Amino acid sequence: MSQQDVHILSAASALPGPAVDNAALARRFGMDALWEQWVEAFIGTRSRHLALDLESGRLTGTLADLAEEAGRKALKAAALAPGDIDAVVLGTATPDRLMPATVNVVADRLGIDQVRSFQLQSGCSGAVQALDVARQLVLGGAARRVLALGGDVIARFYDVTRDLRRADPAELVNFVLFGDAAGAAVVSAEPGPGSAAVRALFTRLVGLGREPGAVLEWFGPADRDSDRPAATEDYKAIEEHVPRMTEEVLHELLTDTGWRPEDVGLLLPPQLSGRMTRLISDRLALPAARDVSVVDDAGNCGNAIVFLQLEQALAELGAGERALGVSIESSKWLKAGFALEGSAR
Structure with a gap:
């Protein structure tokens, strides 16, 4: 270790x-x-x-x-x-x-x-x-x-x-x-029963010169009557960029850990929507990985979604079993990923 x-x-x-x-x-x-x-x-x-x-x-x-x-x-x-x-x-x-x-x-x-x-x-x-x-x-x-x-x-x-x-x-x-x-x-710093070791983890801004894919406004007293919508989503841009960015994260994690695609037992894919999650998982084609996905029933709950996936993954991750997680943010385009390995229960 x-x-x-x-x-x-x-x-x-x-x-x-x-x-x-x-x-x-x-x-x-x-x-x-x-x-x-x-x-x-x-x-x-x-x-x-x-x-x-x-x-x-x-x-x-x-x-x-x-x-x-x-x-x-x-x-x-x-x-x-x-x-x-x-x-x-x-x-x-x-x-x-x-x-x-x-x-x-x-x-x-x-x-x-x-x-x-x-x-x-x-x-x-x-x-x-x-x-x-x-x-x-x-x-x-x-x-x-x-x-x-x-x-x-x-x-x-x-x-x-x-x-x-x-x-x-x-x-x-x-x-x-x-x-x-x-x-x-x-x-x-120490493991515990049923814990997972973090073998790799990174987050990176990659949106230089790229228009935001999602906007969430804040209105104060001076502009509270603005006719701008509070939240917008460029879903077509997200459909175009997120699958490719997910592949990039996956390949970087495999390189960082030295794992082979067939070593991955659990995949925690991006959770924008049920349809896109399934398309991305099919595209990644990890031969032995089971998907940990909650978006169908919980929706895209933003910064909670990775923790919902982790809760399920820790319950399933056996000793020595490996998991990869990917999160893509479309607001100004960030990509993030992590690799976990199960500890003894």
Whole structure:
């Protein structure tokens, strides 16, 4: 075992409320059955969880609520107390407020104090960025155990009174792609029962000169009446670039680890939509890998999605079994990946 390994002791997730299927969305936004069939065929996501009451438009939970729940579960699964944690890192695109930072609210609720804390503003690759910061803290000796968190509440950008029949496709797609969730993982200098060693991990900005593929606006008092949509997605650009970027990440991870494609037992692919996930997995063609995918039922829940995948992967990863994970962020084009190897149970 390398002296440079760090270990993921546990992973956990929190989803708000019951699942909201495509039929429920269609009823709320006045869309017909053909729209529901289009979502099933071309998006491939069956349901998602929302921190929102669709009828009233009232938020029913916050990112801090979800991250607190996920953090508690991860600590319990790792058999750790709040005082055992040396640092807390949160990746999110949708903090509850600009200040105080949501990471500090969550730490306070969990009873974690007198530690380093970091909040990373990023799209879905922020989950891997949070794991990267946690890993570097452990490798540098600044921490023995770090609680890494990720999550988003996209529903706060929903306008439930909107007539989606008049919406631009770049805006419409967000109503079916995304869900709300949070996740957590404990990163440690020492292994534990059922843990996984991190054999490789990287995140990289690759968007030089490239237009954003996703935009999430912030409105203050001066521009709150702007007619700009709060969230847009260039789905065609994403369909063009994400599969190729995923292949690049996979090849880099295999090179870094020295693994062969047939050595990989689990694949944690990007989770934009059910349809795209399946297309990407088929394109990668890892001969022995089982997919760890949650997007069909949880939707694309941003910075939570990698943690939802990790929770499932740790439960399946046998001793010595190998897993590769890929996350691609389209906002300004980032690619991220990690390689895990199962420890003895």
